[in-house]
Amino acid sequence: MIDQSTVLLFITVALASAVEATEALTIILASGITRGWRSTFEGALLALACLAVIVGVAGTALIYYVPLYALRIVVGTLLLIFGLQWLTKAILRQTGFKAPHDERDIYNKEVATLSTGKKGILHGQRDSLAFAISFKGVLLEGMEVVMIVIGFGLANGSQNQLRTAALAALVAVAVMTAIGAVVAKPLTKVPENYMKLGVGNLLTVFGLFWMGEGVGVQWPLGDVFLLILLAIIFLATLGLIAYFKRVHENQTEVEP
Numbered sequence: 001m002i003d004q005s006t007v008l009l010f011i012t013v014a015l016a017s018a019v020e021a022t023e024a025l026t027i028i029l030a031s032g033i034t035r036g037w038r039s040t041f042e043g044a045l046l047a048l049a050c051l052a053v054i055v056g057v058a059g060t061a062l063i064y065y066v067p068l069y070a071l072r073i074v075v076g077t078l079l080l081i082f083g084l085q086w087l088t089k090a091i092l093r094q095t096g097f098k099a100p101h102d103e104r105d106i107y108n109k110e111v112a113t114l115s116t117g118k119k120g121i122l123h124g125q126r127d128s129l130a131f132a133i134s135f136k137g138v139l140l141e142g143m144e145v146v147m148i149v150i151g152f153g154l155a156n157g158s159q160n161q162l163r164t165a166a167l168a169a170l171v172a173v174a175v176m177t178a179i180g181a182v183v184a185k186p187l188t189k190v191p192e193n194y195m196k197l198g199v200g201n202l203l204t205v206f207g208l209f210w211m212g213e214g215v216g217v218q219w220p221l222g223d224v225f226l227l228i229l230l231a232i233i234f235l236a237t238l239g240l241i242a243y244f245k246r247v248h249e250n251q252t253e254v255e256p
Contacts, residue, residue, distance in 0.1 A: 005223040010168045012202040017172035020141040025180040027137030035130035043134030051142040075151045076211025083203030090197035095244040
């Protein structure tokens with residue numbers, strides 16, 4: 001029987017992966033449309049292969065050779081850092097202190113850069129610039145997904161959990177790739193800013209929970225306490241958004 005913590009884990013990894021896949025897809029589309037698809041796809045596929053090796057090697061090795069309590073402390077700390085970073089940016093965007101994430105604007109900037117760039121040294125059958133841009137974009141965005149997949153996969157020292165996290169990431173990436181292939185343009189209608197807000201909450205909750213387990217905290221109700229933590233963090237997030245939105249409005253009013 002699948003418990004609620006596994007479902008929550010799958011949703012969290014899938015949402016985080018979908019956000020990163022959207023950003024990587026924007027880079028791939030800009031490179032493919034501007035420079036050509038062959039080299040763009042080759043760069044993206046090589047990056048995906050590298051990421052798969054990292055997950056397979058690092059994840060399995062850590063499960064076998066690192067004590068569970070240490071994994072939970074490290075994983076919890078990393079997820080907490082990731083979660084607070086995502087949450088901070090999301091709150092700033094929701095309150096007006098930071099511009100909302102705009103895939104169309106990012107796409108236009110990538111196209112402008114690629115259009116003015118010199119022809120790749122392998123331009124013709126292949127374009128080295130398209131290959132490099134695609135490889136770098138997918139690798140960098142994918143590394144965040146890898147950190148989350150490995151983090152969630154290692155929290156209980158179980159290869160089954162690692163497989164669940166990897167499956168969630170694969171499903172999310174496949175869905176976003178399929179949508180991108182059909183529309184062949186930046187996914188501007190994906191509610192990415194809200195997704196990052198939700199993922200930030202979830203990463204923070206799992207980070208606190210597993211870090212606590214690592215140092216010996218006995219959470220009341222076991223895994224069910226994840227939902228209580230989620231409610232607490234979510235309400236705190238709403239409170240911070242309301243407060244900083246009011247601060248931003250007051251600052252805007254006093255400006256000449």
